[in-house]
Amino acid sequence: MTSASAKFGSLKSGSVKFGIAQLNPIVGDLVGNGDRLLSAVQKLATQDVQLVLTPELSICGYPPRDLLMNHQFVRDMDLAIADLAKKIPHDVAVLVGTVSLNPQASQSGGKPLFNSAALLQGGEVRQIFQKRLLPTYDVFDEDRYFAVGEGGQVFTLKLQDQSSLRVGVTICEDIWNDEKFWGKRNYVDDPVAELAQKEVDLLVNLSASPYAVGKQKLRQAMLSHSAIVHNLPLLYANQVGANDDLIFDGRSMAFNRDGELIACGKGFEEDLLVIDFDQVASNPNFSSYESDDAEIFAALVLGVRDYVQKCRFSKVVIGLSGGIDSALVAAIATEAIGKENVLGVLMPSPYSSDHSITDAIALAQNLGIATETIPIEPMMSAFNISLANIFADRSSDVTEENLQSRIRGSLLMAISNKFGHLLLSTGNKSEVSVGYCTLYGDMNGGLAAIADVPKTRVFDLCEWLNRTNYPLAIKQGVTEVIPVNIITKPPSAELKPDQLDQDSLPPYDILDDILHKLIDQHLSSAEIINSGHEPATVDRVVRLVKIAEFKRRQAAPGLKITGRAFGSGWRMPIASKVTF
């Protein structure tokens, strides 16, 4: 047996082919995910790949969260892995993401599990590799479940020509600690650098890296840098699919030892990649979208589709106000699950403008979705009469505005309950930040589709939708799917006469900039004021963000598209008092 490392290392000759199974698992569905893995490996095997890489925790889907605390679930994962090992073609080596037990935990302390990769080959589990760097920030809670793994993550892949390759295995965060790339270390250890010292021929990484705007560029630059620095080819398998608030974008990658991107999986859909380092040209733009708007739209479409389908719904219902937020959500839903599966409901009140109806109807016609119209005045009257005694001579205030929103929310939930449609809520990030929304009203819904999309981005996305050539299912001969009046009219909640958002809030470009600095950049009021904003405006926005915490705590999961969203990565006290 001779070593293939020389020839493979040169990337100039040889016939070793690798597969990446970029799959969309359902969290917890060990049987279904196992079947999906088996099918992927079988397909890749027909193309003579000798090693298949799958995403992090691919047998259970990422993130499994507290399912990991159920012992039976962990035992079932072991059984699923053993079963998969038997079923896959025995001449292909497969790295599957799973967990393994920490034998030290019961006596010497530490968490009970390792986040692991199992090497399946020849009908059995040949070797287990452990994740060493455990992200515990933002949406990640890995220290909650996992012990820090041991080093030495190398195996020898025996090839069909009797040569062999030494493969270094890393799992997600393990590869995110290159001091030279970041200018600092995030963890003490750098597993990649350690592997590079062990004369490996190839680095592989099993990932479940959630989407955020611009993150793929960062990943690509970082992985390319690692390949160059260590002079090693690198394969990166990323999960695809949305799980609750997290969207995984896929875009798995292969780099040669010059750091050139030679293959990239599709964005936001499943893909099977066959990589032959000798037979592909590099292309640094494999994973690019024409714009951030195009990328975000694709992400949100996947987020809605997966939430609907993984929760075993087939249709959705959306309240159409004639405004831009519900228009965008309706467009996303139509693209995600088809026009025949989207129901728009118009619920005009005496305060609704004529254009709120005509604009909503025009939107629905452009999208080809069905609508229902239910005026809410009868319920408003019934509530007002019933509350008249108690409210006595108190004047109208936000109470009556919220009631309108709650009547609409109750109607939408009635339709959801009666027909089994999932209700999508339509609030944007700017609103949710400052609490410009009604709890148990317009916040109602199983999924908050654009809860992490700032209002200014909502406008951008709608304008992009109207001008794009992207082959959208929603553009059925209609150029401007979002009626222009929806984009150009001043935003209004229409909960009292002549109400405009800008009567209550700063202009959205100013608001969104303040919110970005406060939320994404963790700046204090003083720092935001120093950046050029009016002190009174900043203080007001900061106060509004603080007091809206009780609303966000009860919000539906919202699809994350920024670096910091109000979801599993946002953990703020409600009963508190802060002044920064």
Next chain:
Amino acid sequence: MTSASAKFGSLKSGSVKFGIAQLNPIVGDLVGNGDRLLSAVQKLATQDVQLVLTPELSICGYPPRDLLMNHQFVRDMDLAIADLAKKIPHDVAVLVGTVSLNPQASQSGGKPLFNSAALLQGGEVRQIFQKRLLPTYDVFDEDRYFAVGEGGQVFTLKLQDQSSLRVGVTICEDIWNDEKFWGKRNYVDDPVAELAQKEVDLLVNLSASPYAVGKQKLRQAMLSHSAIVHNLPLLYANQVGANDDLIFDGRSMAFNRDGELIACGKGFEEDLLVIDFDQVASNPNFSSYESDDAEIFAALVLGVRDYVQKCRFSKVVIGLSGGIDSALVAAIATEAIGKENVLGVLMPSPYSSDHSITDAIALAQNLGIATETIPIEPMMSAFNISLANIFADRSSDVTEENLQSRIRGSLLMAISNKFGHLLLSTGNKSEVSVGYCTLYGDMNGGLAAIADVPKTRVFDLCEWLNRTNYPLAIKQGVTEVIPVNIITKPPSAELKPDQLDQDSLPPYDILDDILHKLIDQHLSSAEIINSGHEPATVDRVVRLVKIAEFKRRQAAPGLKITGRAFGSGWRMPIASKVTF
């Protein structure tokens, strides 16, 4: 200068007095918490204490959560500590819980902060001690914010008689890893054992240990064991007060080196303790309540009072159904904030029984709280007429039941909005577990007062309330504050004619036992069936718990009283598929 360790160590003579400031902070309120600490130290100083112990993170309150990610907040904590050091009497040493910067973080990796204790004396910060064991399980996320601290947590306390004591400092979890007590280690290191090797004279622990039923007995046994094993006196300062879902019960303790409890702070209220090891008798029952019911009731009263007050409300509104859950919540609220601050709202429907009204009125009279009555039939009619076209010939189902609940929820929120009352929701843990509740309906509220109380415990608590001699503010000459009929009648949601809970759910004693095994004990269906339950019942309950996850995700914070609650310590995926 001679050492006082010999005489102090003997606990037989000497005049060293210690203070424990068991305080109730508002999370994030550095100024208010600093003032409270100052006032406590000043009071203790008048009693000649030479060292004052305060709870973990006492300057900012526990848990500060993501407030710690704001740099200005961290800088402000430093300023608050420096300010406090200047203001406190200079001849008293004070250990204050705070954070300190990890100087290694920016280059060598690791989290940016240490969870710390600052020793204030002589007008300045003399020394900083770091927490070493960082809980990251259940409700705790400390690895998210903190780096593991260094050892060597000892300081020398110079006494007024020119002698000195060596004091070993630990912070909360540091003292929860005694291998001999637990039969295993939870962490590799045992900071207490290490300190005991360093010839200290006294162990101190700054804690913020949340309440759960029975936990104080465990703490007392564990701390007593540590004192005995290491032959050292031990002072333990625990936070008191409720912060969102977490209730801190206080009950700070002092143990002599024989492990005898010689002082204990009050449960569920602020307390200042002066400990003179030579002048107090031991009493193992210092921290006991007459029963678990008495303890839980005290916990819930504090939980409601603090949430109301820390969120700057003064009054609450509660929907009174005539059932046992709302009766218990009304009693808790009345005890917490006074009968004049509780408004009960009756919202009968055509399906309401006569006794639902009479029982609710009798309860309100017993408690002395005001009530309003708003029949919901007019809103039911308005919704039904408005939805008639869309629902066409579909028969009534859960949709119409949920609508009644949502009308009530909207009425309660209207009253909350109009009068500024906080709405308390009344669902119990059994309901919330299996989803026997309506999202945006009876789940509405800022705080879910009994969301972690199983239904069987709700009955126990009401029976206890009726027979207790505990000096409850709510027992104004009334023996049975909870009308007996409320306890004895079969539970019903009264959302359709002759509806009973037991038509939809297993008997509550069976349901609660299954839920306890599933939720608290992490057992699988098979294990629960093996424990003696009907397979069909177990499968049904497990399925219901799973599919109710979307409701719980949008629930109000619920006061935690058990080992595992649906709150910050429950992190389950929604869009998932599991079979265990």
